[in-house]
Structures are given as C-alpha cells and as structure tokens.
Amino acid sequence: MSVDVTPLFRPLKIKEKELPNRIVMPPMLVLRGLTTPGGVDWYGGHARGGVGVVIVEATAVNRFGSELTAENLKPLVDAIHEGGALAAIQLFPVTLGRSVSPAEVDRSEIEEIVTYYRAAAGVCADAGFDGVEPHGAHGFLLNQFFSPVQNKRTDEFGGEIENRMRMSLKIMEAVRPMCGPDMVLLYRHTPVGQGYGIEESLILAKELVKAGLDILDISPASTERPGDRAAPFKNLGVPVIAVNELDEVERALEVLNEGRADLVAVGRGLIADPDWPIKVREGRFDEIIKCVRCNEKCYGNLGKEIPIECTQWG
Ligand SMILES: Cc1cc2nc3c(=O)[nH]c(=O)nc-3n(C[C@H](O)[C@H](O)[C@H](O)COP(=O)(O)O)c2cc1C
Secondary structure (H helix, E strand, C coil), rough: CCCCCHHHHHCEEECCCEEECEECCCCCCCCCCCHHHHHHHHHHHHCCCCCEEEEEEEEHHHHECEEHHHHHHHHHHHHHHHHHCCCEEECCCCCCCCCCCCCCHHHHHHHHHHHEEEEHHHHHHHHHHEEEEEEEEECHHHHHHHCCCCCCCCCCCCCCCCHHHHHHHHHHCCCCCCCCCCEEEEECCCCCCCCCCHHHHHHHHHHHHHHHCCCCEEEECCCCCCCCCHHHHCCCCCEECCCCCCCCCCHHHHHCCCCCCCCCECCHHHHHHHHHHHHHCCCCCCHCCCCCCCCCCCCCHHHCCCCCCCCCCC
C-alpha cells in the first residue's frame, strides 16, 4: 500500500499540551485494574505502541480518593508518559450503587455526583494525568439526562433542552477549576440519541465549550462515511475526536484529509495490535494484526466480566 500517512503523525498543540500525533486510544474497559501490574502494563504497552493520547477506561468517580489515589494511580500515568503518550482518563457517573434513570436521582444525589466528579478530577490532576473526560455518551446517565425520551424529570433538570443540559454543565463547571492550566478537559458525547439529533447536540456542544471544554470526543462518529457525525462539530473552536473502525488506515486518513475531525480514535484495532501506530508510521501494513470485528473476546469478555483479550492474538 502506498499512501501518505503523514496527516496521522502531525502534532497538535492544545493549551500547554503537545499531542505527538493524531491517534487516540479511546476509553475501553479492559478489566485489568488501574493500579495492578496487569493494568499498568496494558496501558504502558499501548503508549509504547505509538498512540498520541491514551484515554484510560471509564472509571466511576466514587472510586477516587478512597480506592484510587494520586499515589496509587501514578505508576499508570508514569507508564503512559514513559511510553511517549499523554494520559487522560474517562470519568463515569457513579450510579449510587444501583441502576438509576434521571428521574430516580434526587437533588442531593445530583450534588453528590457533582462533588464526586470534582474530587475525582482533583485526584487525577495530582496523579499527573493530562486530561479528564466526563462520560456523556452511549446512553449512560449523563446521556440519559440529555435525552428528552429518557429524562422524565419535571424540575430544572428535565424538560427544555436548557434543563436537560444542566447536569452535564454542572459537572463541567465543577471539574474545570480542578484542571488548572495544565490538564485538558474532554467530554464524550453521542451526537444522535433517543429523541435528539445533531441540532440539539450542537446546542450542548456550544455550551460545553463555554464551560471550558478543550476537546470534544464524538462517539459514535461514523455512519455512512468515516467521521461524518463528527464533522458538524468541527467549527466550535475545539479539536474533535472521531471514532469507529478507523483502524482501516484509508478511513482514518479520510477523516483527517476531509477535515471531519482533528483526531482519530482507534479502539478494537488497538486491542488487536497495540503497535498499530508504529506499524502505520513505518509503512509496515502487512505486519498489522487486524481486528476482524468478531467482538468475541473484547465485548464478549466484558459481558462475562473477565479481562478483555482478542481472538487475533497469536
Ligand atoms: C472492550 C470495549 C470496552 C469499551 N469501553 C468503553 C468505555 O469504557 N467508555 C467508552 O466511552 N467507550 C467504550 N468502548 C467504545 C470504544 O471507546 C469505541 O468507541 C468503540 O470500540 C468503537 O471504536 P472501534 O471501531 O475503533 O473499536 C469500549 C469498546 C470496547 C471494544
């Protein structure tokens, strides 16, 4: 294959941070722990494989401060930095020990979740993370607050879009000051969901930017064409990440060359082959261990609550 891969390897400056290239490892639950040798090796190995940014898997905010501390997270951050990547982490809204919909979260619990987010971001900053990402995507709690179908509240957190955005914006306002000048603030959002589409998502995205967002992570971002769902968010003044089967190099390049996003996230492709970025940079396409989308040992293992693996590993 003779293709010009240089667009994937252009650095990008965001605030004080220099992203060495445009390749992002998106958050993926691997169930190896974050403070265990297995977890640290997993993420360190991916950093050594050449990604620009590692976004560590969805982690419940109530785990920080008690189970997860700046001290015990530092080896993870160090391993990612030593591998040559920036380290971010996705922050998952605690669901208060039970499965809840927005209507079941009472006012004091809203404050509790926001407080957990603030504290978690503080721990992440102290641990040396370069970024934190509230998880607002994929039909989980923050996404449900935004959805007019899933959010049945009748107070100022439900109803009109201004109200349905309030939960996410409260979290952004709480997290932003904890980031200081050095840590970047990401947000993962699903652009088309239950009862809303791109138009409503653009309203949210603009408010997120006003609240201090540094990078918008759109997922899913590809439907008919790679990155087509990320493209509408491109001109809001912050870089945009696109995802979905961008381990196919032509697809990743199309996203960047057509200007549909600024960064490309490679998920399952990086589970199959952590060295995907280096191999692409060096033109060793034949050596890439390809994801075949069987989902058997990645999503499949998640369902069984065991560490994820890949059917394509030798
Ligand atoms: C095993 C596994 C775990 C995942 N865990 C998360 C997660 O913690 N948070 C999240 O936002 N997305 C999660 N995802 C979705 C990925 O971040 C990504 O959006 C998805 O895999 C599509 O990208 P791909 O086609 O490159 O694999 C997960 C995906 C997989 C395969």
